[in-house]
Amino acid sequence: xxxxxxxxxxxxxxxxxxxxxxxxxxxxxxxxxxxxxxxxxxxxxxxxxxxxxxxxxxxxxxxxxxxxxxxxxxxxxxxxxxxxxxxxxxxxxxxxxxxxxxxxxxxxxxxxxxxxxxxxxxxxxxxxxxxxxxxxxxxxxxxxxxxxxxxxxxxxxxxxxxxxxxxxxxxxxxxxxxxxxxxxxxxxxxxxxxxxxxxxxxxxxxxxxxxx
Numbered sequence: 697x698x699x700x701x702x703x704x705x706x707x708x709x710x711x712x713x714x715x716x717x718x719x720x721x722x723x724x725x726x727x728x729x730x731x732x733x734x735x736x737x738x739x740x741x742x743x744x745x746x747x748x749x750x751x752x753x754x755x756x757x758x759x760x761x762x763x764x765x766x767x768x769x770x771x772x773x774x775x776x777x778x779x780x781x782x783x784x785x786x787x788x789x790x791x792x793x794x795x796x797x798x799x800x801x802x803x804x805x806x807x808x809x810x811x812x813x814x815x816x817x818x819x820x821x822x823x824x825x826x827x828x829x830x831x832x833x834x835x836x837x838x839x840x841x842x843x844x845x846x847x848x849x850x851x852x853x854x855x856x857x858x859x860x861x862x863x864x865x866x867x868x869x870x871x872x873x874x875x876x877x878x879x880x881x882x883x884x885x886x887x888x889x890x891x892x893x894x895x896x897x898x899x900x901x902x903x904x905x906x907x908x
Contacts, residue, residue: 702754706761713769718777721901727774727781728898734774735890737767742886746879750872764882771889772799781899806885810878815849818874822848825866837862 717734721727741764748760779791822845826833833841837860847854848867855867 702758703761705758706765709762710765710769713766714773717770717773721774721777725901726898727778727901728896730774731771731778731893731896732890734767734770735886735893737763738771738889739883739886741765741767742879742882746876746883748879750868764886771893777901778896781901782897810881813881814874814878817877818870819849821870821873822867825870826863829863829866834862
């Protein structure tokens with residue numbers, strides 16, 4: 697519950713960002729600069745998330761996701777307007793549906809890849825950490841190692857609920873390492889997003905309206 701509460705500010709700012717993006721495009725009648733700034737915001741926000749640690753306080757956890765959420769909300773809004781502005785009236789419905797299809801596919805694919813990165817990195821880190829402790833493991837826990845590893849991969853809260861104290865710190869550090877691997881994945885996708893936005897052709901939205 698506490699984690700969910702800390703995400704509320706970023707959700708609110710994401711909604712406001714979409715409204716602000718629409719206002720800026722109405723004010724400037726362009727979208728290219730807005731897309732680029734939002735792309736930069738995503739990268740900076742992802743970098744902030746990567747720099748986080750388990751000792752961060754609650755207020756920092758509550759605001760750290762805001763820049764990336766602002767950037768993504770702005771990109772989604774501006775990209776849709778950019779596509780609509782560059783097609784004929786008859787094609788606007790098709791373009792809108794395509795944008796939503798790619799958004800849904802991208803969200804699902806992104807979550808799946810991030811989950812795969814987490815699981816792969818966590819499994820390798822757990823094996824590495826347990827190997828380093830192999831000569832110190834108490835005799836009564838040696839036969840439980842495979843079971844403990846399986847529970848670690850299945851339940852993120854296992855380190856705090858039922859895990860033998862001997863392995864607790866290693867498991868927490870492994871999750872911290874795997875989480876930062878996912879955060880690095882966010883930075884990479886943010887850079888890829890900015891690269892994809894760079895060739896976008898800017899168009900004066902007022903001229904589009906007058907042409908029609």
